Amino acid sequence: MTAARPVRRSPSSIDQATVELNNLSTTIGEWLRGTGPESDIVMSSRIRLARNLADFPFISRASEHDRVDIERHLREKIAKLQASGDLQYINVSELDGVDRQFLVERQLISREHAESQGARAVLIDPQEQISLMINEEDHLRIQCMHSGLDLVGAWEQISHIDDLLAEQVTYAFHPRLGYLTACPTNVGTGVRVSVMLHLPALAITRQIEKVFRSLQKISLAVRGLYGEGSQAMGDFYQISNQITLGRTELELVQQVGDIVPVLIDYERRAREFLVRESQQNLHDQVSRAYGILRTAQTISSEETMHLLSRVRMGVNLGLIHDVEIRDLNELFIRTQPAHLQKLRGVELDTADRNIERARYLRMHLNKEDGHGEQN
Amino acid sequence: MKCQKCDKPATFHITELEGGKHHELHFCEDCARQYLTQGSVESSAATMAGALAQHLAVGQTAEELARLDQKACPVCGITFYEFRNQGRLGCPHDYIFFEKELEPLVMNIHGETTHSGKRPERLAAGTQRRTELIRLRREMKEAIQGEDYERASQLRDEIRRIEESAS
Numbered sequence: 018m019t020a021a022r023p024v025r026r027s028p029s030s031i032d033q034a035t036v037e038l039n040n041l042s043t044t045i046g047e048w049l050r051g052t053g054p055e056s057d058i059v060m061s062s063r064i065r066l067a068r069n070l071a072d073f074p075f076i077s078r079a080s081e082h083d084r085v086d087i088e089r090h091l092r093e094k095i096a097k098l099q100a101s102g103d104l105q106y107i108n109v110s111e112l113d114g115v116d117r118q119f120l121v122e123r124q125l126i127s128r129e130h131a132e133s134q135g136a137r138a139v140l141i142d143p144q145e146q147i148s149l150m151i152n153e154e155d156h157l158r159i160q161c162m163h164s165g166l167d168l169v170g171a172w173e174q175i176s177h178i179d180d181l182l183a184e185q186v187t188y189a190f191h192p193r194l195g196y197l198t199a200c201p202t203n204v205g206t207g208v209r210v211s212v213m214l215h216l217p218a219l220a221i222t223r224q225i226e227k228v229f230r231s232l233q234k235i236s237l238a239v240r241g242l243y244g245e246g247s248q249a250m251g252d253f254y255q256i257s258n259q260i261t262l263g264r265t266e267l268e269l270v271q272q273v274g275d276i277v278p279v280l281i282d283y284e285r286r287a288r289e290f291l292v293r294e295s296q297q298n299l300h301d302q303v304s305r306a307y308g309i310l311r312t313a314q315t316i317s318s319e320e321t322m323h324l325l326s327r328v329r330m331g332v333n334l335g336l337i338h339d340v341e342i343r344d345l346n347e348l349f350i351r352t353q354p355a356h357l358q359k360l361r362g363v364e365l366d367t368a369d370r371n372i373e374r375a376r377y378l379r380m381h382l383n384k385e386d387g388h389g390e391q392n
Numbered sequence: 393m394k395c396q397k398c399d400k401p402a403t404f405h406i407t408e409l410e411g412g413k414h415h416e417l418h419f420c421e422d423c424a425r426q427y428l429t430q431g432s433v434e435s436s437a438a439t440m441a442g443a444l445a446q447h448l449a450v451g452q453t454a455e456e457l458a459r460l461d462q463k464a465c466p467v468c469g470i471t472f473y474e475f476r477n478q479g480r481l482g483c484p485h486d487y488i489f490f491e492k493e494l495e496p497l498v499m500n501i502h503g504e505t506t507h508s509g510k511r512p513e514r515l516a517a518g519t520q521r522r523t524e525l526i527r528l529r530r531e532m533k534e535a536i537q538g539e540d541y542e543r544a545s546q547l548r549d550e551i552r553r554i555e556e557s558a559s
Contacts, residue, residue: 069484071484071519071520071523072525072554073483074467074483075468075481075483075484076480077478077480077481078469078470154480176510179510180513183512184513187519188512188519189484189519190511190519191484191487191488191507193505193507194487194498194505194506194507195509195511196507199480200441200479200481201441201481201494201501202441202501204498204502204507205502205509206509206510259501260501260503260504262498262501262502262505262506262507263503263504263505263506263507263508264504264508264509265508265509265510266509
């Protein structure tokens with residue numbers, strides 16, 4: 018147990034942040050390791066808490082001066098926490114567009130946080146399980162992400178951090194309404210419980226829309242890989258609670274947790290159906306996807322996600338044997354635009370990114386059998 | 393300006409927030425009602441709050457609506473009009489100041505109006521008093537701008553007293 022690292026405000030903090038981001042780009046988050054319960058279908062479990070300071074306006078009414086004060090205040094208080102591991106401080110407002118996008122791709126900050134203006138920061142633990150976003154839609158958004166289906170574990174970890182922080186700061190809290198948030202959709206617990214599921218067979222068998230309509234009826238929201246408004250890239254879907262008031266956090270964890278086995282069962286049955294009814298066709302599709310990823314010379318992000326999704330399912334069904342789920346999970350993230358640019362160390366336009374992406378895929382998917390390319 | 397769906401004058405101007413981007417919609421009353429009640433399921437949470445707030449406002453008479461829209465929070469200064477346009481509140485005190493207006497909205501979103509989850513262990517009795525700091529700091533800034541330094545220094549002392557009382 019060590020305290021958060023002291024914070025740098027000197028001009029060199031830009032270089033420092035870059036160095037630290039470069040370090041990040043050589044590692045990968047714990048949540049991508051592809052283990053944990055039901056991890057063939059449940060990629061990750063995530064919980065976030067929305068919190069605000071009692072003595073500042075919410076972000077939409079905060080002046081730049083307020084934002085600077087909020088940022089400093091929270092940063093200093095977080096630095097006093099006995100958090101597990103060294104929290105790394107990143108001043109998001111000093112990062113360039115590629116670096117901000119990199120953190121979004123990594124799921125460490127939201128798109129809104131990346132795209133907004135003014136003083137804002139994020140603190141991240143080395144395993145990339147915890148991220149504390151300062152000056153997002155709320156003053157503070159705490160996020161905890163675990164690999165596989167582990168909502169209770171994620172809740173226990175995040176709640177502990179929340180308790181420690183509550184000893185340091187005065188949260189905006191109303192005796193009847195609970196934690197007060199900028200948007201009334203988050204008031205009460207301020208908790209969003211989500212699981213990210215990989216549901217390729219439900220997508221192939223065109224049952225996914227039907228499933229989602231029934232989820233919406235029981236107040237669960239469905240989003241894509243990168244949150245609100247994002248497309249369901251690579252057949253990844255985030256299922257989360259919509260209600261935040263009137264139920265305890267654990268009830269909300271349970272509400273989402275209860276639906277997961279049902280969705281896993283649907284997906285498994287759809288996979289079984291595909292194997293039973295059209296195994297040859299399925300095997301062909303999966304193998305072709307793998308073939309393209311191992312040989313393409315230029316490839317878009319969208320096509321990559323689509324094909325990786327097929328291969329991931331192929332590995333889980335035992336149709337492909339020479340690639341690990343963990344490696345595929347990483348490829349989903351590492352072939353994103355900002356990750357490729359960080360890897361190359363230069364900004365690349367779309368055409369160059371597509372070439373770089375194909376090169377990266379060839380290198381990583383051909384290494385096992387020795388006839389891969391060296392570059 | 394004309395309604396974007398029909399030729400009647402547009403009297404409702406709705407700002408939708410999607411993925412951090414604003415886009416404006418202009419409707420006559422009938423089309424606004426239709427738009428707001430169709431309840432697009434895929435809309436984001438923030439849009440939902442904005443749309444519901446709009447929807448509630450549509451249920452009022454023009455006179456009531458105008459009066460309600462001008463109501464401004466004494467702490468942060470946000471008007472109800474600004475809230476229902478952007479779907480985001482201005483400060484913690486808004487939940488108290490606009491309590492009556494927000495109650496049906498909160499009920500609509502959550503189906504409940506009472507929190508039953510965790511509470512901060514050290515629930516400072518002065519939480520509401522700390523929110524007062526937002527107003528005091530604003531007044532101090534205004535006093536300085538108005539060169540009323542005596543008032544500014546009184547306010548500064550009061551701010552310090554609250555800040556030091558519990559932090």
